[in-house]
Amino acid sequence: MSFLEIRNVHKHYGDIEVLRGTNLSVEQHQVVCLIGPSGCGKSTLLRCINGLETIQSGEICLDGDRISGPGVDLNALRREVGIVFQSFNLFPHMSVLHNVTLAPLQVLKMPRAEAEERAMTLLKRIGLEHKAKAFPDQLSGGQQQRVAIVRALAMGPRLLLLDEITSALDPELVSEVLNIVRDLAAEGMTMLLATHEMGFAKEVASKVCFLYQGVVHEEGPPEQIFGDPHEDRTRAFLSSIIEAGRL
Amino acid sequence: MNRHEPREAPRRAASSPPPAFPLAFAALAVSAGVIWVAWAVLLHLHRVLLANGLEQRWMDGLLVGVGLLPLLLLIPVVRSFIYAAKARAALTGSDLAAARVQTAEAREWAQYAIGYAVATVLVFLGIQFLLANGGAVASTFFKLELIRSSFGLVLEAFWKNVWMFCVAEVFILIWGLIIAVARMIPGRAGQPIRFLAIVYTDAFRGLPTIISIYLIALGLPLANVPWVKDWSPEWLAILALTVSYGAYVAEVYRAGLDSIHPSQWSAARSLGLSFGQTLRFVIIPQAVRRIIPPLLNDFIALQKDTALVNVVGVIDGFNQAKIIASNRFNLSAVTTVALLFMLITIPQTRLVDRLLETEKRRIRA
Ligand SMILES: Nc1ncnc2c1ncn2[C@@H]1O[C@H](COP(=O)(O)OP(=O)(O)OP(=O)(O)O)[C@@H](O)[C@H]1O
Ligand SMILES: [Mg+2]
Numbered sequence: 245m246s247f248l249e250i251r252n253v254h255k256h257y258g259d260i261e262v263l264r265g266t267n268l269s270v271e272q273h274q275v276v277c278l279i280g281p282s283g284c285g286k287s288t289l290l291r292c293i294n295g296l297e298t299i300q301s302g303e304i305c306l307d308g309d310r311i312s313g314p315g316v317d318l319n320a321l322r323r324e325v326g327i328v329f330q331s332f333n334l335f336p337h338m339s340v341l342h343n344v345t346l347a348p349l350q351v352l353k354m355p356r357a358e359a360e361e362r363a364m365t366l367l368k369r370i371g372l373e374h375k376a377k378a379f380p381d382q383l384s385g386g387q388q389q390r391v392a393i394v395r396a397l398a399m400g401p402r403l404l405l406l407d408e409i410t411s412a413l414d415p416e417l418v419s420e421v422l423n424i425v426r427d428l429a430a431e432g433m434t435m436l437l438a439t440h441e442m443g444f445a446k447e448v449a450s451k452v453c454f455l456y457q458g459v460v461h462e463e464g465p466p467e468q469i470f471g472d473p474h475e476d477r478t479r480a481f482l483s484s485i486i487e488a489g490r491l
Numbered sequence: 492m493n494r495h496e497p498r499e500a501p502r503r504a505a506s507s508p509p510p511a512f513p514l515a516f517a518a519l520a521v522s523a524g525v526i527w528v529a530w531a532v533l534l535h536l537h538r539v540l541l542a543n544g545l546e547q548r549w550m551d552g553l554l555v556g557v558g559l560l561p562l563l564l565l566i567p568v569v570r571s572f573i574y575a576a577k578a579r580a581a582l583t584g585s586d587l588a589a590a591r592v593q594t595a596e597a598r599e600w601a602q603y604a605i606g607y608a609v610a611t612v613l614v615f616l617g618i619q620f621l622l623a624n625g626g627a628v629a630s631t632f633f634k635l636e637l638i639r640s641s642f643g644l645v646l647e648a649f650w651k652n653v654w655m656f657c658v659a660e661v662f663i664l665i666w667g668l669i670i671a672v673a674r675m676i677p678g679r680a681g682q683p684i685r686f687l688a689i690v691y692t693d694a695f696r697g698l699p700t701i702i703s704i705y706l707i708a709l710g711l712p713l714a715n716v717p718w719v720k721d722w723s724p725e726w727l728a729i730l731a732l733t734v735s736y737g738a739y740v741a742e743v744y745r746a747g748l749d750s751i752h753p754s755q756w757s758a759a760r761s762l763g764l765s766f767g768q769t770l771r772f773v774i775i776p777q778a779v780r781r782i783i784p785p786l787l788n789d790f791i792a793l794q795k796d797t798a799l800v801n802v803v804g805v806i807d808g809f810n811q812a813k814i815i816a817s818n819r820f821n822l823s824a825v826t827t828v829a830l831l832f833m834l835i836t837i838p839q840t841r842l843v844d845r846l847l848e849t850e851k852r853r854i855r856a
Contacts, residue, residue: 320763322760322763323763329758332754334758335773336777337776346764347762347763350772396761399763
């Protein structure tokens with residue numbers, strides 16, 4: 245059994261069916277990239293894994309434990325699974341350090357000294373220790389996203405979900421954020437990321453999943469998906485991306 | 492224009508500016524009229540003072556001083572004429588650009604004079620109204636001797652209003668937050684509570700405050716409700732105000748909490764923070780800044796509505812003033828309490844405007 249198992253998941257908002265029997269698995273230390281056209285359900289899938297949305301049927305298991313459906317301790321689940329969104333991640337009324345230490349202090353009940361020390365270590369890793377006292381609106385978008393990643397890491401998650409974390413950034417800021425993801429991948433962090441950065445997906449992914457209308461239409465190693473897609477829809481999607489100059 | 496010569500590139504001829512003199516003359520006429528009205532009113536005032544034996548040397552000085560003020564209107568009028576003359580000179584020298592600038596200046600000064608003239612005449616007409624009936628209007632509302640003699644009594648009773656709204660505001664802050672959070676409790680379990688909270692806010696927002704006070708402060712003792720029936724009318728009125736304004740303030744809270752981007756909820760919950768922790772550490776601190784101005788507005792309304800408690804017999808400032816008024820057939824004590832209300836509410840109104848202004852600037856930045 246895989247580390248993360250998503251089996252036949254259905255999710256609808258009212259009449260809109262977003263996930264229609266999605267299946268996906270992620271092994272430990274794997275980096276899995278979700279690609280697909282806008283509205284295909286990438287964000288929804290990630291939010292379901294983190295318990296931010298409830299699913300109507302199917303199941304999601306993490307390390308053999310069922311983490312979907314009734315009776316799941318969501319707060320415990322979220323210690324294991326971190327998520328970073330496209331934007332509006334940081335709490336604007338708190339300093340960077342406070343952003344990073346809030347959850348360890350309040351959720352893990354970590355002593356303040358320890359929480360701050362760990363936060364500073366993490367901030368040093370991304371080269372932002374000098375911004376610890378700054379507030380989010382004093383940081384660039386790229387710096388904000390880096391802090392958001394660090395904030396998720398401060399909880400010591402075993403799985404990290406990244407939802408198009410670079411798509412709201414100016415192009416010159418994208419690489420500083422992707423570098424961190426690259427480092428995390430090298431360290432063996434298990435990650436599931438939705439992205440439009442195909443070049444990056446090609447480089448870091450152990451597996452690429454093409455999501456289309458709420459189901460995984462095709463999956464495989466990046467060389468195969470990008471080099472020799474089997475499905476027409478995958479091919480059509482990738483050629484539209486190439487046309488847009490994003491690959 | 493050049494429509495008659497289709498071959499030519501269509502080019503707008505430089506047009507000469509509109510004449511400046513008519514507006515300057517209009518400003519002069521209006522200002523002169525206003526000065527005349529002002530002096531007529533002041534003469535009238537002088538006669539009323541004489542008739543009431545209030546004639547004093549310093550008052551004459553004051554009247555003359557006030558009479559000189561409208562003459563200041565002539566300064567912009569003169570400026571307007573100066574610029575209008577300059578504009579004419581520039582026009583005869585066919586310097587169109589200069590003529591336009593001077594004309595604009597002339598018109599601006601003329602409009603300035605007219606604006607101030609209108610404001611001045613309104614002030615003097617207001618004075619005239621108070622002088623009507625040989626000063627009866629003024630003495631009905633502003634009988635200085637009565638204001639002075641009743642001031643202590645009215646002020647003392649007014650403290651009751653201040654005390655009541657201070658106490659009520661504390662309770663309202665707490666009660667409103669409880670209702671607002673009740674309306675936001677997530678999940679199916681929260682449904683009946685959400686529903687009750689909605690019924691409550693709708694009911695009390697739809698009910699005139701005076702009726703709430705009447706029903707609660709008179710009704711509860713009348714119905715012999717245990718414990719509550721022994722409360723003093725003041726505390727019952729505070730209860731009524733809390734219940735009534737709690738509904739408004741709950742809506743203020745809710746709008747403020749709703750105005751925080753939903754991603755902030757997602758971000759906080761995804762870190763493992765509970766519903767309560769998310770509210771406490773993430774949502775409320777951000778919402779407070781947006782909540783304060785509308786909250787202050789509601790509190791200003793509440794402060795004024797403390798005057799309604801006289802319907803259940805509380806001797807507040809207004810009730811005391813009414814008693815004095817009916818004894819003396821003169822409303823000056825009511826004027827006192829009116830001024831006291833304005834004295835405490837106007838600074839708050841200004842503060843709300845300032846806060847809203849800074850908030851607007853912050854959002855634009
Ligand atoms: N809270 C919601 N209520 C109703 N419909 C929603 C909600 N959230 C998402 N949807 C719908 O679900 C569908 C999938 O949305 P989702 O955000 O998962 O797409 P996505 O693959 O992440 O797209 P993108 O690449 O644009 O981010 C869309 O059609 C969207 O309109
Ligand atoms: Mg998305």
